[in-house]
Amino acid sequence: GAHYDHIGTANADGEDTIANGANDNASGTSAVIELAKYFAKAKTNKRSIIFALFSAEELGLLGSAHLAERLKTTSINPYVMFNIEMIGVPMTDKDYTVYLTGYENSNMAQKFNGYAGAKVMGFLPQAKQFNLFKRSDNYAFYAQFKIPAQTVSTFDFTNFDHYHKVGDEAAAMNFDHVAKVVNQLIPGVEGMTNSVTHEILWNE
Structure with a gap:
């Protein structure tokens, strides 16, 4: 999953608001779409995958909470929720x-x-300091299902000056990096969908 909403308008940069x-x-939603395209073609997953794009994350995880609540009323029993931000x-x-x-956790x-x-995922102290676990769409699924529901990101509070500003434009993106992230995520997602047992466990 990933959220596609932003904040609408912000303090002007010139005439741009x-x-x-x-x-x-948009970087995260693009990654989800690319992963969906890959698995639709490769068909390497043994478990079913729901690819979801959420609205109203910025208003308080409203879109993901709605889906999590809906899934809770069905026979679907999610194994993990993997969010990209x-x-x-x-x-x-x-x-x-x-x-x-x-x-x-x-x-x-x-x-x-x-x-x-490969060492695709690591620990960022600031993510724990600012409790980012509860600040993206993964958390809505943890709240409902108490499963491993977590987010990956490369925003580390030092490498991007346009957080919630009008300067968060496509021109500021490193598209080679985004492609690298997607390509590195594919084998890990494949592993999660193909393990014989539920190997990823919540230990809080």
Whole structure:
């Protein structure tokens, strides 16, 4: 999942007041769409995958909460929820590509990296400091199902100056980086969909 809404307008930069949200979170929605295209063609997943794009994340996770509540009334029993948020620019001086919110609360990073054969996910102290686990659409699914529901991101509070500003434009995105993230996520997602048992466990 990923959210496609942004904040609408913000303080003007020249005559521009429209906050387009290229990083937050067109980058994430683009990744979800690319993953959906990949799995629709490759058909390598044994488990079913729901690809979801949410509105009203910025208003308080309203779109994801609605879907989570609806799923709770069905026979669907989600294994994990994997959310993608702000992957438009790379981090520097890190030995991993994306950080995982709620890193210490599950073994998702370790299992994912094992599936990928690379250190794709890592721990960012600021993510814990600012409790980012509860600040994106993953949290709505944790609240309903108490499953490993976590977000990956590359926004580390130092590498992007346009958070919730009108400067969050496509021109500020590193498209090679976004493509790298998507390509590195594919084998990990495949691993999650194909394991014989539920290997990713919540340990809070």
